[in-house]
Amino acid sequence: MTARKKTTSGTDTDARIFPADAVSNAAPQSADNYGALRQPYTGADTLSALPESVLVEIEEAIFCPPDGLLLLGWKLAAPDTRFYLRSGASTTRLEFTDGNRIPRQDVLDHLGAHADPSELMCGFMLFAEKAITLGEPCYLEVQVKGGHAGYKPIKLSRRRGLDAMRRALRQLNASASPKNSFFEHGLAQAFARLNPRARNVTVAPRELSYGQARGKSDVTIVLPASDDLDALEYQAAFLDQTLAGVAAELLYIGCQANWPQAEALFKSLREKFSLPFRVIRTGEMLGAAAEKNIAIDAAYTKYLCFADAGTFALAGKWLQPLIDRLKRDGNTVLVAPTLLSGDSSGQHLRFLSSGGGLGQSVLPAHCLAVNRSLLAGLGNFDEAYVSGAFDAADLLERAKAAGMRGGVEAASRVCVIDRATRGSPGAAAGLNEGLKLYDADLFGRRWGEQTKESSSARRPGGGRP
Amino acid sequence: MKKNPRAATSSSKRSIVIASHGHPRLSKGGAENAAYNLFSQLASGEDFAPVFLGCAREPRGALQPAFSQPYGDTEYVYSLSGFDWFKLANRDPEFPAALAQLVARHKPDIFHFHHYLNFGVEVFSLLKKLAPNTKLVVTLHEYLAICHHYGQMVTRNGLAPCHESSDMRCSMCFADRSRADFYLRKQYITGFFQNVDRFIAPSRFLAERYTAWGIDSRRISVIENVLKPAPKGAIKADPAKGKLKLGFFGQISALKGINVLLDAADILEKSGVDDVLIEIHGDYSGQPPEFQADFLERLKSAPRNVAFKGSYEPEQAHFLMSQMHALVVPSIWWENSPIVIQEAFQCGVPVLCSDIGGMAEKVQEQKSGFHFKAGNSAALAALIKEINGNRTQLTLISRTMADSATTTNSIRSHAEFYQSL
Numbered sequence: 101m102t103a104r105k106k107t108t109s110g111t112d113t114d115a116r117i118f119p120a121d122a123v124s125n126a127a128p129q130s131a132d133n134y135g136a137l138r139q140p141y142t143g144a145d146t147l148s149a150l151p152e153s154v155l156v157e158i159e160e161a162i163f164c165p166p167d168g169l170l171l172l173g174w175k176l177a178a179p180d181t182r183f184y185l186r187s188g189a190s191t192t193r194l195e196f197t198d199g200n201r202i203p204r205q206d207v208l209d210h211l212g213a214h215a216d217p218s219e220l221m222c223g224f225m226l227f228a229e230k231a232i233t234l235g236e237p238c239y240l241e242v243q244v245k246g247g248h249a250g251y252k253p254i255k256l257s258r259r260r261g262l263d264a265m266r267r268a269l270r271q272l273n274a275s276a277s278p279k280n281s282f283f284e285h286g287l288a289q290a291f292a293r294l295n296p297r298a299r300n301v302t303v304a305p306r307e308l309s310y311g312q313a314r315g316k317s318d319v320t321i322v323l324p325a326s327d328d329l330d331a332l333e334y335q336a337a338f339l340d341q342t343l344a345g346v347a348a349e350l351l352y353i354g355c356q357a358n359w360p361q362a363e364a365l366f367k368s369l370r371e372k373f374s375l376p377f378r379v380i381r382t383g384e385m386l387g388a389a390a391e392k393n394i395a396i397d398a399a400y401t402k403y404l405c406f407a408d409a410g411t412f413a414l415a416g417k418w419l420q421p422l423i424d425r426l427k428r429d430g431n432t433v434l435v436a437p438t439l440l441s442g443d444s445s446g447q448h449l450r451f452l453s454s455g456g457g458l459g460q461s462v463l464p465a466h467c468l469a470v471n472r473s474l475l476a477g478l479g480n481f482d483e484a485y486v487s488g489a490f491d492a493a494d495l496l497e498r499a500k501a502a503g504m505r506g507g508v509e510a511a512s513r514v515c516v517i518d519r520a521t522r523g524s525p526g527a528a529a530g531l532n533e534g535l536k537l538y539d540a541d542l543f544g545r546r547w548g549e550q551t552k553e554s555s556s557a558r559r560p561g562g563g564r565p
Numbered sequence: 566m567k568k569n570p571r572a573a574t575s576s577s578k579r580s581i582v583i584a585s586h587g588h589p590r591l592s593k594g595g596a597e598n599a600a601y602n603l604f605s606q607l608a609s610g611e612d613f614a615p616v617f618l619g620c621a622r623e624p625r626g627a628l629q630p631a632f633s634q635p636y637g638d639t640e641y642v643y644s645l646s647g648f649d650w651f652k653l654a655n656r657d658p659e660f661p662a663a664l665a666q667l668v669a670r671h672k673p674d675i676f677h678f679h680h681y682l683n684f685g686v687e688v689f690s691l692l693k694k695l696a697p698n699t700k701l702v703v704t705l706h707e708y709l710a711i712c713h714h715y716g717q718m719v720t721r722n723g724l725a726p727c728h729e730s731s732d733m734r735c736s737m738c739f740a741d742r743s744r745a746d747f748y749l750r751k752q753y754i755t756g757f758f759q760n761v762d763r764f765i766a767p768s769r770f771l772a773e774r775y776t777a778w779g780i781d782s783r784r785i786s787v788i789e790n791v792l793k794p795a796p797k798g799a800i801k802a803d804p805a806k807g808k809l810k811l812g813f814f815g816q817i818s819a820l821k822g823i824n825v826l827l828d829a830a831d832i833l834e835k836s837g838v839d840d841v842l843i844e845i846h847g848d849y850s851g852q853p854p855e856f857q858a859d860f861l862e863r864l865k866s867a868p869r870n871v872a873f874k875g876s877y878e879p880e881q882a883h884f885l886m887s888q889m890h891a892l893v894v895p896s897i898w899w900e901n902s903p904i905v906i907q908e909a910f911q912c913g914v915p916v917l918c919s920d921i922g923g924m925a926e927k928v929q930e931q932k933s934g935f936h937f938k939a940g941n942s943a944a945l946a947a948l949i950k951e952i953n954g955n956r957t958q959l960t961l962i963s964r965t966m967a968d969s970a971t972t973t974n975s976i977r978s979h980a981e982f983y984q985s986l
Contacts, residue, residue: 330649330651330652330746330749333649333652333654333656333753334652334749334752334753337654337687337753337756337757338752338753338756340690341690341756364647364656364658365656367658368647368655368656368657368658370658371658371659371660371661371662372655372660372661372685372687372690372691373687374694412749412752414752517745517748517749518743518745
């Protein structure tokens, strides 16, 4: 076989991060020199020319700036087959045992009689660090016994930020062996690079105003401008009913996928309910903590109250006790209401979390009132968290470390209602759970020792398990 | 908007807006007819200056105003734009401003809704903010707040009668909705219902269902719908002569029990009863295509004792009913207060009806008609056979039937109710 130098137009341009002047066809300088049996990469998929069967599919190759790559796919190959990820001068040996192994019955089904049932776990998710050379094409090199090598070009996914994270979580096999350190060392690294704020994405939020904020608003209620228009309408209605006479402004923030539809709803909410509000469109999904911080910058009030899309004001007065608590105690940075769950089987409410006073070590983040200036002193919410589930708990730990306080106010109650439908068995919920797991892992690594100590200290007999 | 009609009315008249989810010139439902009858009869009296606000169900055009007045100074038509059928929310951003204009113009003492559909339940809080002193009245029609299945309270699968709603039961009917959805739906609707001063239920049965659902019974008054007066001089058919003529009137649908009636006709034919004729008057064009095909197929193979007469105009109802010896109302859903029963009473025509809900309440056994087990065609056939064998029963009932829902009584009840607000 004669090596043929290809021009730029003959290469897989999608595989490049930046246009290259020419495709590198130099033999990689790896320790494994296959000499004459190893042909240069030309941009073509040559795996079928190998003397033994190697089936590998890269279904998603997610670029994790500045040089990482998260690979999702499946492979069926002899155990001693070697896989290398190459991009320009970068060469990374892929060790699939370090990755997340994923059952792929669909692959076996597709192969039919050729499939070996013992290869069910042929799916993988793998993170390769320092794997990408900007401007160079990216491809897989597969080496089989006998010194033969084949290539497979890799097309980089267009996904980025939270969209890419969700894609990975959709595939993640959470029940993989706990000995597998992929979650901590692979996925966490990939996600840290994908987190939009971590990669310093600059957004130019667009703000829209619906009605004039009341003269001296005490508090800004920050809500996600979610794509769930029903949730938005429910929340607005219940706030309208429970905040009559309260000087509050609403601030919606988020990335609306269907803005025309959302805009029509916002117009309607403004016309039929009394509370004035503003909407900040971020243009990109930034993660809950990042959105909260943008809202803090946009608010005019001394106090803010953050609520997620599943929180509903159904239990009478709820905001004032939170604000009163913050006003009374100038050292309290954050207060959460008691959470009730809509136990709809009996159409009554039951406690989800009880009012434990101030000083709780783990704080649910569904709803949270904060003292803005104290929060600023702590550096606001940590944007490494993306799901919104652990940024409050993290904040509380930082507050305690700084000698400040926070906790739950028993006199304030809101309802937390999960609206996942039976018709769509938790696809979206599953993704959010994945993001929460990621945040939980981050929180655990950061605060695990402190939270263990504080719960031991509270236990009768102090410190004993 | 045109000139202010209030200027021409006496200041002693109370201003009232009668609002309905339809307009009888645009749709022919019982509720909009009842609302319009109330409006017309209040207008002809001395005590009220009524305005009618009805809805057009076709979506509004881009340049079309939300409210228009194609039928005169005292009638408005609201053209919809954006409605959430699940939680009965109106997402039309132009509706609140149009409503505010109407309120500013007419300064209603009373705003009386017939149904909350199309306006959206938020209209009640809007009105309380616009005009805190205006009394809000809602006449309830069917069970839409309670039941997402067109307010019929029958299961989607099998059309079985449903006795109460719960988010668990409702989410069983609607797999694409969770219990939480139904929980929030109820919270949403009841939250806005708090703004309503009083409810009217045309039947005790309906009132009880809404009470069981959560509306305080002290807030609900039972008052019958207002009908048009029956034309005088219609000659009633004599049950003693010729074939026994039974009539089905109204919408032809599965829930209205048309299949029960056709099955009963089959049974009668097969059992050799040849002196009964069942006339079907009504419209099926608004029904799902599968039902229409099935109905037409059934008509083709229907026994000789069935005659399909097609649709009729409301003005013809009394004349046509007077030709019948009895009406059959075989609905397999609860009904509320079917207009056809009230119209039959006006004509002095006895009614054979299912033994459930508003039908059983309105038709008194042996006094204004007979009951049969709902959904049971054999029971209906047996009842018809028995009545056919003893037609004097019908003659006696027909002669002595109390006109328990006369137009005069009902309009007077409404007037007294308004005075009590």
